[in-house]
Amino acid sequence: MAITIAVDCMGGDHGPVVTVPAALDFLRRDSDCAVILVGREDALRPLIGAAEAEFGVRLSIRHATEVVAMDEAVATALRSKKDSSMRVVADLVKDGAADAAVSAGNTGALMAISRFVLKTLPGIDRPAIASILPTVKGHTYVLDLGANVDCQPEHLLQFGIMGAMLVSALEHRDLPSVGLLNIGEEDIKGNDVVKRAGELLKASGLNFFGNVEGDDIYKGCTDVVVCDGFVGNVVLKASEGLAAMIAAGLREEFSRNVFTKLAALVALPVIGAFKRRFDHRAYNGASLLGLKGIVFKSHGSADAFAFGCALERAAEAARNRLPEKIAARMAAMVPLPVLAE
Amino acid sequence: MAITIAVDCMGGDHGPVVTVPAALDFLRRDSDCAVILVGREDALRPLIGAAEAEFGVRLSIRHATEVVAMDEAVATALRSKKDSSMRVVADLVKDGAADAAVSAGNTGALMAISRFVLKTLPGIDRPAIASILPTVKGHTYVLDLGANVDCQPEHLLQFGIMGAMLVSALEHRDLPSVGLLNIGEEDIKGNDVVKRAGELLKASGLNFFGNVEGDDIYKGCTDVVVCDGFVGNVVLKASEGLAAMIAAGLREEFSRNVFTKLAALVALPVIGAFKRRFDHRAYNGASLLGLKGIVFKSHGSADAFAFGCALERAAEAARNRLPEKIAARMAAMVPLPVLAE
Structure with a gap:
């Protein structure tokens, strides 16, 4: 068709x-x-x-x-x-x-x-925005990225369901793993909304991995990472900012003098291969779910x-x-x- | 003394x-x-x-x-x-x-x-954890990084005051600029707590810059970035994860074959200079404020x-x-x- x-x-x-x-x-x-x-x-x-x-x-x-x-x-x-x-x-x-x-x-x-x-x-209270981020292992889907800033636990559950179905549709995987973005510091382990969302996700029948922390996003621990739109938006933009800073810093060091410029010429194909691997353009296309x-x-x-x-x-x-x-x-x-x- | x-x-x-x-x-x-x-x-x-x-x-x-x-x-x-x-x-x-x-x-x-x-x-309801992150312009102080996961607007105001005094003590600056971490997507522009915190910071007499977004952290828009401990912790760890992924990716590309290894030898001093510049060890020492x-x-x-x-x-x-x-x-x-x- x-x-x-x-x-x-x-x-x-x-x-x-x-x-x-x-x-x-x-x-x-x-x-x-x-x-x-x-x-x-x-x-x-x-x-x-x-x-x-x-x-x-x-x-x-x-x-x-x-x-x-x-x-x-x-x-x-x-x-x-x-x-x-x-x-x-x-x-x-x-x-x-x-x-x-x-x-x-x-x-x-x-x-x-x-x-x-x-x-x-x-059954869906609020649509969410899901995007793809590169990881050490491949890539992961993160939602919500800014459509919902004050979420209830039920919304996070719905994001988990929508994210899992997105991965299932785009990657043909039957039971994508779903992680709940949380923090590990302190004995508090997350705020009340996230704690309750974890319980809902556990009972949902999804392949719920449990809590993941910020660094687990890029480790590729799960196929889907669920968070409220405030946190998701900040993480996405902070990541863009950090990547831009690193790229600009490398560019600056390689263009410092004639020797570093020569080094850049030699390193160019390697840096190029690296850039292609993490090319953010390939991840373009956020889904309004x-x-x-x-x-x-x-x-x-x-x-x-x-x-x-x-x-x-x-x-x-x-x-x-x-x-x-x-x-x-x-x-x-x-x-x-x-x-x- | x-x-x-x-x-x-x-x-x-x-x-x-x-x-x-x-x-x-x-x-x-x-x-x-x-x-x-x-x-x-x-x-x-x-x-x-x-x-x-x-x-x-x-x-x-x-x-x-x-x-x-x-x-x-x-x-x-x-x-x-x-x-x-x-x-x-x-x-x-x-x-x-x-x-x-x-x-x-x-x-x-x-x-x-x-x-x-x-x-x-x-006057301080809750202590906070402040850490230093590198930026394009130098570095910035971010708090809270995980001590407080459910914050009221008054807490974010107190974080702003504590962060400004920290910069004043460590960097000898009289009126450090303070930004409030927020999101720009959607017309909602942040959740209720952050909106009210913005009003309090505006009236505080601090050098309040206004809202900053995730990428502004690394652009170095302000001396201090205020957020609740959940968001701060996730951003910090996601940044660590992303930086580790980029470093590992570069290392892998440079060690792929004999040619890339030769390129690595040539590029080494430049990459070394870059690493020294963003050496996270130099930023070690988070303050319990x-x-x-x-x-x-x-x-x-x-x-x-x-x-x-x-x-x-x-x-x-x-x-x-x-x-x-x-x-x-x-x-x-x-x-x-x-x-x-």
């Missing part, structure tokens, strides 16, 4: 010059897929022409008059821009014209619009390669019917016991 | 073989200081003899019969080991025999014992160089009367307005 992806071509720092070539490349690589390019037709057509791509069943344009800016207020994007490319990709998924939507636009607006248009799955439809968020600064990775992830999630998987898993949950008064 | 440091020689992964030489080196470097080496005399004496150090006003031993193990339950350490080296260093500070205590032992036990023996300063006395915690795996850095930080904090600074700043706080009913 062919998978159709609705691509918000206007989103991201670069817009159509990145999204259109990435979508056309994706079509060439994946003969099983179709794309609907959504955005201002006058901006999209020349890029398609330049690539000598042909319109047809697999490639079409859906004109959208408006664009949600990267710094646009969520309320404005949601209420006043009903013909934005971001809104239209969500509408296409809602109407069944597309199997998944991908956007590199403003995360807050994308989450609000997707939630408004698609609604959440039965818990909706009645598939929405993937690309990093705003993604280049064509990175945006293509997000498209591939969205297609794989659609092929493996991610929302249905989550809905089925939620339906199979034993209801929580009603607490005695 | 001479500063006396009580050194818990038994703590840490390595114990006296690291702590004693580090303390003796510290004495040689800092002629203004004295140390009391605390621990099992039979374990300490041979190491002092081997270093040909002489006892006197600046160097003495205080025998302690017990040792708090690295994985010891906090309750056991606190209640049943009243003659542990960790307990004795806190007692020495309490009695005025020492100006500061340094231990590489179990963090939870050290915090519990220090709090029990020394008590908190007036908010107590009526100075206690520094060394990393358990610290070597003699790293342990020496913790000793130097403790001496500097004592020289600059850190607890008095915090107490004075707390006393100068305008009482919070009583909320109208």
Whole structure:
């Protein structure tokens, strides 16, 4: 069965010059897929022409008059821009014209619009954002990354279920392991919400590993790491900051003088191999989970390669019917016991 | 005025073989200081003899019969080991025999014992742990790192005050900038506790920078970064995990074959310079803040160089009367307005 992806071509720092070539490349690589390019037709057509791509069943344009800016207020994007490319990709998924939507636009607006248009799955209180981080062993899925800042234990349980189904859909693993992000210092071992979430996860029937600590994320202890959106967002950004600092520091040391520059020349292929191994572009494509439809968020600064990775992830999630998987898993949950008064 | 440091020689992964030489080196470097080496005399004496150090006003031993193990339950350490080296260093500070205590032992036990023996300063509800992280611009102080997992806005305000006074004591800066760790995603912009903490910090008279995000830590946006102990602990450990992963990845790429090994030889001095620049050992010495006395915690795996850095930080904090600074700043706080009913 062919998978159709609705691509918000206007989103991201670069817009159509990145999204259109990435979508056309994706079509060439994946003969099983179709794309609907959504955005201002006058901006999209020349890029398609330049690539000598042909319109047809697999490639079409859906004109959208408006664009949600990267710094646009969520309320404005949601209420006043009903013909934005971001809104239209969500509408296409809602109407069944597309199997998944991908956007590199403003995360807050994308989450609000997707939630408004698609609604959440039965039993899911709040959608979450899941992203992939590299680990010593491969990679891991972390959620939530910023959609939910004040979580109850039940939300963390739902994140565990959604994360496990995401790994199952994208990596074809039956019982992905789920870790709960916690701290090991002190005898307190975590706050009350996390403690109770651990109990819920233990009773959930998921392959619950137990608590993991910050360093366990990068050790690759579990396939999924669950945390509230505040912690997840801070960890993700702190990691980006640390990696950038290390990269800048290495670059500076290698360009200090003529000798270090010569050393850089010799070391270049090795450093290149290292960079390819941990290439953050390959991990691009965060999933907005818990909706009645598939929405993937690309990093705003993604280049064509990175945006293509997000498209591939969205297609794989659609092929493996991610929302249905989550809905089925939620339906199979034993209801929580009603607490005695 | 001479500063006396009580050194818990038994703590840490390595114990006296690291702590004693580090303390003796510290004495040689800092002629203004004295140390009391605390621990099992039979374990300490041979190491002092081997270093040909002489006892006197600046160097003495205080025998302690017990040792708090690295994985010891906090309750056991606190209640049943009243003659542990960790307990004795806190007692020495309490009695005025020492100006500061340094231990590489179990963090939870050290915090519990220090709090029990020394008590908190007036106005401080909970002590916090502050550590130093490298940044693009130099370094920054982050607290809390795990002592407090369920914080109220008032606690985050107190962390801001304590952190600012720590920077003022260790770096001789009058108005260190204080940032509040928050998230920028979504329109929610942080949870309720953090929002209210921001208001309190704004009204505090501190040099409050405003919100900072995870990546701003390593950009060095502020001198102090305030967060609750759960978030701080996760960020610290995730950073350690990421740095370890990057180091291991580089090592692996450079040792892949004979060519990469040759490249490694050429690149070695440059990588060495880079490592020295971000040497985490130089940042060793976390401060237990908010107590009526100075206690520094060394990393358990610290070597003699790293342990020496913790000793130097403790001496500097004592020289600059850190607890008095915090107490004075707390006393100068305008009482919070009583909320109208």
